[in-house]
Amino acid sequence: MTTTAATAEYDVVVGGGSVGGLSFAIGAASRGLRVLVLEEDAEIGEPEKCDGLVSLRAMRRYIPPEETCIQSRVTSGVIHSPSGLVASLDASRFEVVVMDRSAYEKQLASRAVSAGAVLKTGVRVEGTAEEEGRMKVRAGSSYTCAYYVDATGPAGILKRNRARLMPAAKYEIEGDWFSDGEVQVFIDQKRYPGFFAWVIPRGNGIAKVGAAGFGVNSFKTLDSFLAGKAFKILTKVAAPIYVGGQVEEFFSGRTILVGESAGQVKPTTAGGILSSVAGGAMAARWVAESIERSDPLLLRNYQRDWSEEFGNEFKVMRRLRHLFESLSNSDVDKIVSALGSKRVSERLSTTDFDFHATAFLSALGVKGTLQLASVLFSAEARQVLSSLA
Numbered sequence: 174m175t176t177t178a179a180t181a182e183y184d185v186v187v188g189g190g191s192v193g194g195l196s197f198a199i200g201a202a203s204r205g206l207r208v209l210v211l212e213e214d215a216e217i218g219e220p221e222k223c224d225g226l227v228s229l230r231a232m233r234r235y236i237p238p239e240e241t242c243i244q245s246r247v248t249s250g251v252i253h254s255p256s257g258l259v260a261s262l263d264a265s266r267f268e269v270v271v272m273d274r275s276a277y278e279k280q281l282a283s284r285a286v287s288a289g290a291v292l293k294t295g296v297r298v299e300g301t302a303e304e305e306g307r308m309k310v311r312a313g314s315s316y317t318c319a320y321y322v323d324a325t326g327p328a329g330i331l332k333r334n335r336a337r338l339m340p341a342a343k344y345e346i347e348g349d350w351f352s353d354g355e356v357q358v359f360i361d362q363k364r365y366p367g368f369f370a371w372v373i374p375r376g377n378g379i380a381k382v383g384a385a386g387f388g389v390n391s392f393k394t395l396d397s398f399l400a401g402k403a404f405k406i407l408t409k410v411a412a413p414i415y416v417g418g419q420v421e422e423f424f425s426g427r428t429i430l431v432g433e434s435a436g437q438v439k440p441t442t443a444g445g446i447l448s449s450v451a452g453g454a455m456a457a458r459w460v461a462e463s464i465e466r467s468d469p470l471l472l473r474n475y476q477r478d479w480s481e482e483f484g485n486e487f488k489v490m491r492r493l494r495h496l497f498e499s500l501s502n503s504d505v506d507k508i509v510s511a512l513g514s515k516r517v518s519e520r521l522s523t524t525d526f527d528f529h530a531t532a533f534l535s536a537l538g539v540k541g542t543l544q545l546a547s548v549l550f551s552a553e554a555r556q557v558l559s560s561l562a
């Protein structure tokens with residue numbers, strides 16, 4: 174596919190060279206589009222902000238990580254309630270792995286370049302404007318293109334739904350109080366309002382530990398979670414996480430949103446690798462078709478395809494998040510206790526990691542969901558859970 178130099182240097186310029194932007198670049202360059210990716214960091218994948226927990230089964234549908242990107246395999250999940258109740262889940266059938274996220278991004282970057290995309294690091298997109306049916310992208314130099322893809326992650330969603338971003342802090346630590354293969358989540362609405370603290374072992378006595386919550390000082394919160402435990406910090410990162418769900422429109426004029434910029438991140442756990450890689454791949458298909466057939470309306474199919482795959486689950490996740498944010502610590506104790514029952518945990522262990530919201534409700538069953546709703550303290554929580562049943 175070609176563009177004349179007088180009208181556009183590229184078919185598409187992508188702002189952000191991470192999972193969403195690079196997945197887009199692979200798909201678009203493989204279809205013959207001239208693609209430029211601009212990444213503000215000096216090196217792709219650095220610093221590593223994300224913990225890299227993904228379902229390998231689901232990633233195989235898009236761009237799976239190479240074996241060298243996999244740090245460990247998850248065999249169980251443990252949820253701790255505020256008062257110390259515990260629900261354990263056998264995760265061995267989920268095929269969930271901990272990825273070296275930096276290595277995965279480098280894998281994507283190398284595939285994008287092999288497919289013909291141009292990648293520039295250390296270049297920040299400063300602004301864009303639509304002029305006479307073309308996009309102008311300012312990033313040190315000025316670039317002209319048919320479409321601009323905003324894959325800038327938290328920076329992109331900040332402009333659209335700032336209220337649903339929360340501060341998070343993450344350390345990689347050495348320690349001996351966690352077990353390989355066992356991911357742990359600690360819920361406490363007073364210490365981590367609307368979220369949790371987590372421990373994700375990545376093998377060899379190293380774990381990724383983090384904490385997030387609305388309105389918290391993330392490093393202070395993480396330090397207080399780790400207080401009394403023996404550990405040595407290897408790396409430290411602060412990065413916001415987003416829990417607001419997908420935005421209403423994935424494109425406007427000649428700007429297309431991909432990944433976290435489009436809110437393609439689970440509203441429950443803020444996991445966004447799979448849904449962002451999927452978003453990039455789907456957007457690439459329809460941008461290519463739209464350019465080839467000179468029909469911008471074909472872009473609508475990008476949102477349709479993404480919604481067909483993730484829309485229902487994200488809807489349930491948003492409602493569960495609404496429920497979660499209305500729970501008191503005593504409510505959380507009751508839910509963890511229900512999840513810990515043999516029947517529910519057995520059912521949950523045969524479901525799907527990426528579609529856990531619907532799995533949670535189906536594991537409880539209508540009767541179980543209503544029973545649980547009846548014992549919750551918060552009236553709002555009772556109402557939301559009953560409506561979901």
Ligand SMILES: Cc1cc2nc3c(=O)[nH]c(=O)nc-3n(C[C@H](O)[C@H](O)[C@H](O)COP(=O)(O)OP(=O)(O)OC[C@H]3O[C@@H](n4cnc5c(N)ncnc54)[C@H](O)[C@@H]3O)c2cc1C
Nearest residue numbers: 189191192193213223224225226298326432433444445446
């Ligand atoms: C602490 C933490 C842990 C997480 N753990 C997991 C997990 O275990 N599993 C999971 O699935 N998800 C996890 N996530 C979420 C996941 O990282 C994101 O959903 C995912 O990275 C979104 O991908 P993206 O490509 O849309 O954006 P990002 O990965 O955020 O990438 C955006 C890119 O754009 C660049 N950029 C920003 N502004 C500009 C600009 N103006 N010009 C040029 N470049 C720019 C940035 O430098 C960055 O490289 C985690 C997030 C955090 C913060």
